[in-house]
Amino acid sequence: MTTNSSDTGQPSAEALARMTENLTKVEGLRDRLTAVLANRNTHQASLDGPNQELFAKAAKAYMQEAMTNPAKLIEHQLEYWTKSVTHFVEAQQALARGTLSAPQDRTGTDRRFTNPMWEKHPYFNFLKQQYMRNSEALAQAVEDVEDMEPHEKKRLKYFSRQIIDMMSPTNFLPTNPDALQRAVETEGESLIKGLENLISDLEANHGELIVRLADEDAFELGGNIATTPGKVVFRNRMFELIQYSPTTEEVHGTPLVVFPPWINKFYILDLKEQNSLVKWVVDQGYTLFMVSWVNPDASYRDVGMDDYVLDGYLEAFAQVKKITGEKRLNAVGYCIAGTTLSLALSLLKQRGDDTVKSATFFTALTDFSDQGEFQPFLTDDFIEGIEAETKDKGILPSIVMARTFSFLRSNDLVYGPAVKSYMMGETPPAFDLLYWNGDGANLPAKMAMQYLRGLCQRNELAEGGYDLCGHHLVLDEVDVPLCAIACETDHIAPWKDSYRGVQKMGSKDKTFIMTQSGHIAGIVNPPSKGKYGHYTNKDLTLNHEDWLAGAKFTDGSWWPRWEKWLRKRSGAMIPARIPGEGGQEILCDAPGTYVAVKARG
Incomplete structure (x- = not known):
């Protein structure tokens, strides 16, 4: 790169031209920065x-x-x-x-x-x-x-x-040799690109600074992620129901419905073909339904946990039974959706409804007595701030949750990416997991406060019961056969807390699996990778330390072990079900429309 004239020692015409071009860019970027900060959405x-x-x-x-x-x-x-x-x-x-x-x-x-x-x-x-x-x-x-x-x-x-x-x-730029070297090598172009990245992130979030972790232009829902073939066969104000197309000639008679957390999008379970739990389950011969939750706006401010149970879980159960003609089904709940599945099961028990044949919980908490790494955010000053925010906006914006989760791993999810993007001028990587991580969802105001106050702060479900849908719901009434998968290094739902909640459930048929790795990688762990192993121990009367001390370790994914457990509860084989057969209306192709709605600000 020529920066000086060979005979005068002065900057070359080429270097001066580049410098002038960069200065011109600064003027335009300054105007954009001023505009976005002037119109910044505020928060508590x-x-x-x-x-x-x-x-x-x-x-x-x-x-x-x-x-x-x-x-x-x-x-x-x-x-x-x-x-x-x-x-x-x-x-x-x-x-x-x-x-x-x-x-x-x-x-x-x-x-x-x-x-x-x-x-x-x-x-x-x-x-x-x-x-x-x-x-x-x-x-x-x-x-x-x-x-x-x-x-x-x-x-x-x-x-x-x-x-x-x-x-x-x-x-900081003056004390970061990587950033300084890059600025010299690029004649300041890296700093201009970094400033462009910074302003773009601010513009994308209405003035709130959320570091973009992945190249959003590299992914397309239904194109190169969330690609497992299926159809949306039902839609209401709370969710779309996806029925996946079979890949086997026969399937188990009992259908399976998965409830993902509505804090994030469902396609964490269907990122790409190689690690898609959705595709893997379909390939094992199951009729799989996926709930894709709506991404709420301010009009959902009065939607509460009862709406998620009645218009979400129970409606999904009813639709799956109607579509398949089966009287019973198996259900999966991931994270907060697992917590809510336990509420739905207690409600069904009190109603004398045996729709759910078995339940599987992925990294789900039902006992919040130990609040883990979220404890700093569950004190009254923060919760009162969230309550004021939800009253003002009608929702708990996804960016509030994104910041909270990110700062639990600030060097990896905040400062490290910020340095690369804003000081080094690098384009965020084309990483599907990080793309999903940045594709969050809002929470309705009423639901957010019910969850934070009643379940997280007061731990009502595990300590006496939780009032919802006109019933007093308790863990002891979760008595269907259940399998719980928790993750060894999970900082969102610590495995020992998940284990303690399972101990309080009333089922006589319990299986608990503790897999290596964390909240996402521990669950999205396909057998083909041979990456993380898992622990099992049939004695769930032990405290968590003794359970682990006596547990058997098995190399490889927990998926086959769970499928073997599920198979025993999924009935005889029948001809594969095709979405839309029997006159069922098809609304659109998977992954549907609700999943595509972005939550910005």
């Missing part, structure tokens, strides 16, 4: 962080500790000062030797600092080492706070971790 300020009371309590507790045990505080301060001063002296000595080298680095490795300059260049190494020491000191200070309630201490740890992650030198 309380959703951006905890109220100041948390930090005030922490400061008070820290000062009390300093007064009652000053030696401990002084010891930690001296340790931090000693490390910092020693680091400074070693850096000075390295420079005094006249070589551009860094002193010995004792801070360990971190995948944010993979560029060799973090280790070899004295400036960047000094920044990295000092950041690591500052992080350690802050984490230790939080750990030393003792006079706080456990749930407040947990929140303090979470939000202090967010501050530590945010302040990483990799997140």
